[in-house]
Ligand code: UD1
């Protein structure tokens with residue numbers, strides 16, 4: 001093939017990356033960085049599912065991935081509204097721009113709608129973070145993951161466990177065990193996090209505070225559960241720093257729950273580097289976040305997961321992540337266990353099951369091969 005034709009194909013062939021939420025931007029950053037290195041054109045379609053600067057723009061500013069080509073501005077709404085509206089608004093861009101492939105990261109409504117709209121138009125779909133399973137079909141994200149995995153042609157599994165889940169479900173796409181791009185990101189930004197002093201600015205003492213996050217609808221939409229989490233953490237006899245997701249903030253306001261003059265200090269959501277810094281210096285993380293469970297592992301911070309199960313079972317099997325649901329007795333027991341066995345638990349942060357930090361490099365290579373670049 002002539003150099004000119006190769007060049008024009010390169011300009012013509014592009015991949016769409018459909019994202020719309022905080023964790024999707026974060027896990028896509030290393031892919032975008034790698035695509036630049038390997039000369040692959042990836043255009044971001046931001047659905048607008050997250051629109052507050054603290055859940056979206058902040059990550060473009062601090063982690064510098066390329067800017068979105070377009071924002072569909074879908075905003076908040078029911079799962080059906082959000083998914084249907086994203087598909088409708090995306091359709092014209094897919095038809096007009098004719099991407100060679102659409103990449104969707106994670107398990108949000110944005111990923112689901114991006115995958116279904118694409119596959120319905122005959123465009124190949126690649127799923128980043130494929131094969132994670134919580135086996136809880138009441139969870140919106142579990143429904144999304146499964147439907148995406150059964151629609152995608154390329155399935156990028158972050159762990160051997162995820163790969164096994166996909167094989168067990170006889171998915172029709174090609175499965176690749178790549179490692180986790182969130183780990184690539186963690187490695188890329190860990191030095192910056194080490195230099196970040198947010199924890200000192202917040203007057204926190206190194207290794208002597210709890211980092212709390214909660215935003216899952218099944219926890220925060222029920223005032224009794226939300227109140228229960230906060231009351232339990234108040235008894236922990238440690239400072240608690242609590243960056244609040246807007247969903248949680250709204251639910252607290254609506255149900256009149258307050259925790260003024262307690263050991264819990266609420267702050268606005270923080271940037272990614274600040275979050276890693278808070279996590280690295282915390283003694284314990286308490287969370288219902290998916291991504292944070294893995295970042296706690298890489299930061300060597302014991303984690304309590306306030307859900308009844310997790311899709312990131314590897315960290316539980318290694319004995320550094322404790323599943324308690326929102327059960328006050330189980331959370332209190334886990335806190336006690338971690339404090340009493342701290343040195344032993346800290347020695348268990350070995351054998352990273354999330355790859356070698358080169359997931360993005362592999363994924364971009366596969367994407368290029370797939371679209372014949
Ligand atoms: C979504 C994802 C969840 C992911 C989370 C990451 C789905 C089904 N859920 O949950 O998997 O873990 O993002 O943070 O896709 N809101 C704002 N500002 C915003 C965005 C939302 O105030 O910029 C508030 C609104 O009240 C909104 C609520 O948060 O109704 C929920 O937002 P939504 O995007 O529907 O779900 P998340 O809880 O953020």
Ligand code: UDP
Nearest residue numbers: 022023026243269270271272275289290291
């Ligand atoms: N995060 C952040 N600032 C915050 C809270 C979380 O940068 O105030 C990052 C966190 O480090 C992780 C990602 O957001 O990389 C996790 O997102 P979230 O918990 O919203 O979603 P989930 O992973 O549960 O889907």
